[in-house]
Amino acid sequence: MNRKRVLSGMRPTGQLHLGNFHGAxxxxxxxxxxxxxxxxxxxxxxxxxxxxxxxxxKGFVKNMMIDWLSVGLSPEKCTLFVQSHIxxxxxxxxxxxxxxxVPWLERNPTYKEQxxxxxxxxxxxxxxxxxxxxxxxxxxxxxADGVPVGVDQVPHxxxxxxxxxxxxxxxxxxxxxxxxILTQTPKILGLDRRKMSKSYNNAIYLSESPDEIAKKVxxxxxxxxxxxxxxxxxxxVCNVFEFHKLYSEKDIVERADTECRKAxxxxxxxxxxxxxxxxxxxxxIREKRIYYESHxxxxxxxxxxxxxxxxxxxxxxxEEVRGAVKI
Ligand code: TRP
Numbered sequence: 001m002n003r004k005r006v007l008s009g010m011r012p013t014g015q016l017h018l019g020n021f022h023g024a025x026x027x028x029x030x031x032x033x034x035x036x037x038x039x040x041x042x043x044x045x046x047x048x049x050x051x052x053x054x055x056x057x058k059g060f061v062k063n064m065m066i067d068w069l070s071v072g073l074s075p076e077k078c079t080l081f082v083q084s085h086i087x088x089x090x091x092x093x094x095x096x097x098x099x100x101x102v103p104w105l106e107r108n109p110t111y112k113e114q115x116x117x118x119x120x121x122x123x124x125x126x127x128x129x130x131x132x133x134x135x136x137x138x139x140x141x142x143x144a145d146g147v148p149v150g151v152d153q154v155p156h157x158x159x160x161x162x163x164x165x166x167x168x169x170x171x172x173x174x175x176x177x178x179x180x181i182l183t184q185t186p187k188i189l190g191l192d193r194r195k196m197s198k199s200y201n202n203a204i205y206l207s208e209s210p211d212e213i214a215k216k217v218x219x220x221x222x223x224x225x226x227x228x229x230x231x232x233x234x235x236x237v238c239n240v241f242e243f244h245k246l247y248s249e250k251d252i253v254e255r256a257d258t259e260c261r262k263a264x265x266x267x268x269x270x271x272x273x274x275x276x277x278x279x280x281x282x283x284x285i286r287e288k289r290i291y292y293e294s295h296x297x298x299x300x301x302x303x304x305x306x307x308x309x310x311x312x313x314x315x316x317x318x319e320e321v322r323g324a325v326k327i
Pocket of ligand 1: 007008009010011042045134135138139147149153156
């Protein structure tokens, strides 16, 4: 069977939250049924900005794999691995760095943005500038056809296509040009209505207990115009309502919608219903997490077998690449 190959990666930045789940993982879980999927944890990429403090990376990698397995990514359906276990990525990165013009990297919008935003970190490093070159190596070493990503990553896939094209031009047609597959994501926000993010301290994590969920949901900012229960609310601007659409049955969603507009249901009650539904939706994920946490040897084994599968493909590509480059 000739399924299209899809590849994506995630930096190990700590526990996964609902923003990560609906922004990427949920889609990956669906894709594994249809495509030949390679998903990996980009631990070398984590070093491009966090090179000073590396003590948590290994733990984050394990934790991330547990999150992935818990949400239903299956090692039987897709290839799950850790970037730094496949040294071939580094070799291809080196070769690609020879042919990548520096101005392509300097005008990369994510580069400019992050340099401006993360002013507390020294990002004037070679590795940080070369971030998209490593990403290109990650992608083309598996000859991926598609790369499911959020909009923020589209420039990197574009640079990958340019690098692949340039390589093929110099050395012969080896790499297909991968397409970005844009993930459709629901508009859920963090507790404070900003983008859900670990660094904003406004996230609900996949591993959260029912009590923690209830507490966090109760802190969620709803329609900012609705101060009292007797004020009619507007579900269209309410983050709690967005969550209801994902986690509650249709009749509850309709009830929240009409009763909120008529000031018949208060935010406290509406949130209680949501917390209960969210809790039960996350229960299977929580249970699987507990299982994998108490069986670290199974997780280690899965990481190894996934790595072996990926390495086979990467090694075969590198044979071709060395031949083409004549090195
Ligand atoms: N840069 C991606 C991110 O920050 C992670 C990543 C690394 C990636 N290599 C990749 C994503 C290859 C897709 C394909 O989210």
